[in-house]
Amino acid sequence: MPRNSSFIYNQNIRSNVFQVLLVLGLLLGAWWLVDNTIFNLSAQGKSVGFNFLSQTSGFQISSTLGTWVMEYNVGSSTYLDVYFIGIINTFLVAVLGIVAATFLGFAMGIMRLSQNIVIRGFATIYVEVLRNVPLLLQLFFWYFAVLRSLPSRRGQIEIFEGAAGINITGLYLPAPIAQSGAGILGLAFILFVGIAIWLGRWAKKRQYETGQIFPAFWVGLGLIVFGTALVYLVMGQPIDWSFPVFKDTGPALRRGFQIGDGMVIVPEFIAVWLALSLYTAAFIAEIVRAGILAISKGQTEAAYSLGLRPGITLRLVIIPQALRIIIPPLTSQYLNLTKNSSLAVAIAYPELVSIFAGTALNQVGKEIEMIGMMMAVYLTFSLLTAAFMNWFNARVKLVER
Amino acid sequence: MSNNIIIGIGALVIGGAAGFFIGSGNEKIVEVEKIVEVEESQASTLDAVRAKGFIQCGVSQGLPGFSNSNDDGKWTGIDVDLCRAVAAAVFGDADKVKYTPLSAKQRFTALASGEIDILSRNTTWTMTRDTQLGLNFAGVNYYDGQGMMVPKSLGAKSSMELDGANICTNTGTTTELNITDYFRANGMSFNLVAFEKADEVVAAYDSGRCDVYTTDRSGLAAQRTKLTNPDDHMVLPEIISKEPLGPVVRQGDDSWFNIVRWALRAMINAEEMGISSANANSMVTDNNPAIKRLLGSEGNFGQELGLSNDWALNIITQVGNYEESYERNVGPNTPLKLDRGVNALWSDGGILYAAPVR
Numbered sequence: 001m002p003r004n005s006s007f008i009y010n011q012n013i014r015s016n017v018f019q020v021l022l023v024l025g026l027l028l029g030a031w032w033l034v035d036n037t038i039f040n041l042s043a044q045g046k047s048v049g050f051n052f053l054s055q056t057s058g059f060q061i062s063s064t065l066g067t068w069v070m071e072y073n074v075g076s077s078t079y080l081d082v083y084f085i086g087i088i089n090t091f092l093v094a095v096l097g098i099v100a101a102t103f104l105g106f107a108m109g110i111m112r113l114s115q116n117i118v119i120r121g122f123a124t125i126y127v128e129v130l131r132n133v134p135l136l137l138q139l140f141f142w143y144f145a146v147l148r149s150l151p152s153r154r155g156q157i158e159i160f161e162g163a164a165g166i167n168i169t170g171l172y173l174p175a176p177i178a179q180s181g182a183g184i185l186g187l188a189f190i191l192f193v194g195i196a197i198w199l200g201r202w203a204k205k206r207q208y209e210t211g212q213i214f215p216a217f218w219v220g221l222g223l224i225v226f227g228t229a230l231v232y233l234v235m236g237q238p239i240d241w242s243f244p245v246f247k248d249t250g251p252a253l254r255r256g257f258q259i260g261d262g263m264v265i266v267p268e269f270i271a272v273w274l275a276l277s278l279y280t281a282a283f284i285a286e287i288v289r290a291g292i293l294a295i296s297k298g299q300t301e302a303a304y305s306l307g308l309r310p311g312i313t314l315r316l317v318i319i320p321q322a323l324r325i326i327i328p329p330l331t332s333q334y335l336n337l338t339k340n341s342s343l344a345v346a347i348a349y350p351e352l353v354s355i356f357a358g359t360a361l362n363q364v365g366k367e368i369e370m371i372g373m374m375m376a377v378y379l380t381f382s383l384l385t386a387a388f389m390n391w392f393n394a395r396v397k398l399v400e401r
Numbered sequence: 402m403s404n405n406i407i408i409g410i411g412a413l414v415i416g417g418a419a420g421f422f423i424g425s426g427n428e429k430i431v432e433v434e435k436i437v438e439v440e441e442s443q444a445s446t447l448d449a450v451r452a453k454g455f456i457q458c459g460v461s462q463g464l465p466g467f468s469n470s471n472d473d474g475k476w477t478g479i480d481v482d483l484c485r486a487v488a489a490a491v492f493g494d495a496d497k498v499k500y501t502p503l504s505a506k507q508r509f510t511a512l513a514s515g516e517i518d519i520l521s522r523n524t525t526w527t528m529t530r531d532t533q534l535g536l537n538f539a540g541v542n543y544y545d546g547q548g549m550m551v552p553k554s555l556g557a558k559s560s561m562e563l564d565g566a567n568i569c570t571n572t573g574t575t576t577e578l579n580i581t582d583y584f585r586a587n588g589m590s591f592n593l594v595a596f597e598k599a600d601e602v603v604a605a606y607d608s609g610r611c612d613v614y615t616t617d618r619s620g621l622a623a624q625r626t627k628l629t630n631p632d633d634h635m636v637l638p639e640i641i642s643k644e645p646l647g648p649v650v651r652q653g654d655d656s657w658f659n660i661v662r663w664a665l666r667a668m669i670n671a672e673e674m675g676i677s678s679a680n681a682n683s684m685v686t687d688n689n690p691a692i693k694r695l696l697g698s699e700g701n702f703g704q705e706l707g708l709s710n711d712w713a714l715n716i717i718t719q720v721g722n723y724e725e726s727y728e729r730n731v732g733p734n735t736p737l738k739l740d741r742g743v744n745a746l747w748s749d750g751g752i753l754y755a756a757p758v759r
Contacts, residue, residue: 044513044535045652059577060584060593074581140601147608153567168609169567169592252556253612259565259590267610268594345572348596348605354572358506359595362573365534367510 037368052364053080059359061085062266062350065092082360086352087377093272093351094338094381100277101337102330105284110314112289123285130282136343138279143271143347150267153256156246165246165257168267172244175263181238188231189224196220268349272341280337287329291322324397331389335382342378352377446518446650446657447491447707455497458484459517462502462598465623466731466739467523467543476500480521482726483542483648485719486664487519490712495719504597506573509534512651519661520649523617525575530649539661541647542723543731544743544752546640547579548618550625553635555612560639564589569602569611571595579642580615603627617644622737656707663706667713669755670695671722673746678725681717695758702758713758723753 007013041048057079061067066085070077111123130138147168151157156165156172164173196216203216232238244262247255257264295318303313345354352374361370450456460468460480468478485495501517512520513535523545524530526538549560549568557563560583570576572595584591594611596602603624606614614621618636625631648665650658671677674692676684685696693699696717697710704710720726727744731737745751 041535043653046533046535058581060581060591062592062594074585144604144608147605147610152609153612251562252554253562253564253566259592266594345597347601348569348572348594350595354595354597358572358597359577362506362509363529363578365509365529367513 041368046365048366048369050366050369052366052369053083054078055364057082057360057363059363061355062268062348063264064089064266064269064350066350068263079356079360079364083352083356083373085350086354086356089349090338090341090351090377091381093269093276093341093344093349096273097276097280097337097341098334100273101280101284101333104277104281105333106288108281108285109288109292112285113292127282127285130278131286135275135279135340136346139271139275139343139347142275142278143268146267146271146274154248154252156257162246163243164262165244167256169257170264170266171270172246172257172262172264174241174243177240177242179238179240181235185228185231185235185238189228192224192227196224199223266349268344268347271347272344272349272351276337276340279340280333283333283336284330287326287333288322291326292318294325295321320396321398324393327389327393327396331386331393334385334389338381338385339378446654447660450491450518454492455499456484456488456491456519457501457517458498459501459503459508459511459520459522460484461522462504462600464523464599464620465626466619466735466737467623468500468521470500470502477730479542479726479730480523480648482668482720482730483521483661483665484519486668486716487661489715489719490660490664490667490706490708493709493711493715495715504573505571506597508573509536509649512536512649515651518650518657523620523646524649525617526645526647527575535652536649537652537658539648539650539658540665541645542665543619543646545617545619545644545646547576547615547642547644548621548640549637550606550614550621550634551612551637553633557637560637560641561587561589563591563613565591566612567592567594567610568613568615569594569596569606570615571599571602572597574616575642575644576616583641599624600627617646619646619731619737619739622731622739626736660706660708663758664712664716666755667695667716667758668720668723668726669746669753670758671713671717672724673748673755676717676722678718678721681714685714691757691759 038048055078056075057077058074060074061072061082064085066072066088069088070081070085072081072085108123108126111119112127114120114123150166150168153167153169156167158165164171166172197220199220200216203214207213242262244264245258247258249255299317299321300313303317304310308317341351342353344351345358348354357370357374361367364370458481460476460478463469464478466478468476468480470476481498481500484498484500488497489495491497501511503511503517503520503522508520508522508524509530511517520536521542523543524538525545526541530536531538549563551557551563563584568580568591570580570593577593577595580591580593594605596605599616599620602614602616605611607628614624616624618640621636625634625636628634648661650661671681674689674695676692676695681696684692685698687693687696690699694702696714697703697712701710703712706712721729727741728734731739733740741749741751743752745753747754
């Protein structure tokens with residue numbers, strides 16, 4: 001029997017027609033939404049556009065890395081600067097939070113599997129408490145715990161003979177001031193890091209080929225530290241340090257750390273960073289534990305029977321296999337941490353939601369544009385993190401032959 | 402088998418797309434529908450309020466004297482009284498109000514989106530808000546100004562001594578801008594720590610994170626009562642800004658705007674004419690035609706607003722006149738201890754002046 005050749009029965013044509021119809025439908029839907037929004041906004045007497053970004057912003061922002069990098073000045077800086085300050089501050093707390101949460105999470109995850117009941121018990125309590133208390137509460141807890149436990153503004157806890165100090169207004173550290181030649185120092189540092197990475201690869205290759213072990217980690221670290229120090233001295237110390245100045249005499253208002261000397265890490269940042277890292281670490285610990293438990297016990301026994309010590313077994317046999325199980329859920333935790341950083345608005349850390357979608361939005365009132373810009377930032381962060389983790393996952397996954 | 406599924410899915414998609422095309426195919430119908438929709442959401446808050454049977458009033462998350470809920474969940478304050486007055490005018494029952502506590506940051510979005518009908522949340526009337534945010538200010542129910550509170554131990558007598566201070570405040574308010582302007586104008590440096598909610602500002606200031614707490618002076622008086630030792634703190638004498646606080650409605654709904662505006666004016670006019678909740682019912686038959694017009698026994702003023710003629714009588718008997726509301730919530734006999742000051746009637750040396758009912 002001949003096939004029915006009418007075109008509605010042609011599989012290709014049919015599927016293509018439906019897809020075109022679907023795309024058209026979606027486009028029309030999007031157009032309808034946009035058109036209606038613009039219509040309603042103009043009915044309310046509101047204009048649409050991004051001109052507000054070049055307006056100057058008239059409010060002060062708590063000094064952080066963001067205001068430092070963007071050189072924020074009230075009266076000349078614009079709302080676009082505010083946007084970038086928000087992005088930098090969000091990025092800073094997200095990246096530092098991810099690093100801290102990863103280290104702590106891996107440590108806790110491995111501790112939960114320890115034979116030692118004290119270590120195991122501690123890690124279990126840590127995980128169960130931290131992951132079962134809402135993050136916002138933890139944020140308040142750390143913020144007010146940090147604030148209440150520190151000396152008042154007129155006092156301080158000295159660190160390194162007054163080179164640094166901490167009180168309720170923040171952690172004061174020496175600030176580096178680049179002099180001529182600092183660029184060369186930076187280049188030298190990058191060069192030494194590159195050499196150390198190359199050394200690590202070379203050592204690994206040699207170990208595969210000849211079985212000889214070379215302590216690449218320690219040699220590399222030494223090279224970076226001493227090499228950079230040597231260049232620093234040879235270049236005539238191209239970095240000046242501005243030390244924090246603490247006064248405990250004079251009128252009450254003038255006492256305490258002086259504005260403009262050294263650099264300050266505000267307690268809001270410390271609290272947000274602590275809360276995000278500790279909270280996410282609890283989840284990462286469980287992911288790590290699950291990953292390790294998923295590796296058959298036979299692997300450990302086989303390694304031991306070959307004479308490998310427990311530490312090396314964990315590092316060279318178990319973790320590499322566990323990583324491919326750990327990485328996908330770990331990526332989700334990284335994304336969660338980045339997005340959770342928006343809770344920092346509650347305790348006055350000047351991140352994106354606080355200063356851009358909060359203060360700035362209230363002043364210019366462009367809800368749709370500004371919320372859209374903010375969503376774009378979180379989306380970009382998350383997609384970049386996911387892309388990096390996918391690349392990493394592809395590298396460590398089991399090579400199937 | 403799989404062919405059947407594909408055909409099934411195809412039928413669904415085609416059906417959906419066809420429905421969509423029929424729905425949006427006729428441009429004119431869509432245009433008309435859209436305009437009607439917009440008018441409904443823009444132009445008849447009164448009808449919507451009548452249909453649902455209550456007024457949704459946006460208030461603060463707890464500012465004693467202005468809008469604050471007690472242990473039973475009952476809201477009080479002069480901003481709350483304004484919403485109650487509008488409910489009394491519309492429904493003849495001041496209790497037909499539901500409250501939405503809003504942060505400073507959320508408030509305008511909540512109003513613009515239609516989540517609330519009136520924003521009565523110690524909101525400063527500024528030109529930007531009036532012209533750019535799609536809002537209308539229906540009047541001023543408290544003339545305020547921004548001030549600064551410091552611990553007495555600081556030894557400061559004037560805000561001019563505050564160079565280098567750490568200052569706590571709320572995000573999303575005019576206070577951030579005012580304080581920045583003030584310090585810039587006087588060539589002083591400072592560090593601003595801005596929280597989302599007032600309770601966190603109070604807690605942070607109380608713990609010593611900041612030397613200064615800045616907000617409207619009425620707010621300082623209210624928040625000071627929440628500190629561990631209120632007597633250890635003082636409000637500095639300088640007033641650094643004008644903060645006319647008042648109720649806000651959406652732009653483009655003039656009849657609703659008029660109702661809110663005249664509910665406030667009715668309270669002020671009642672004080673001026675000596676009408677209070679105690680004597681309002683007996684004054685309906687007063688000989689003074691101005692009083693008769695306000696209380697609805699002469700003329701048609703309530704119906705012109707789209708309400709009943711006893712609208713103002715209901716406000717005064719159920720909520721009281723402006724003075725009663727003031728004394729009950731923020732006056733010298735309350736924890737806030739605020740004198741009438743500029744908020745007295747124009748005839749008493751203040752600046753409260755309501756247009757006449759005529």
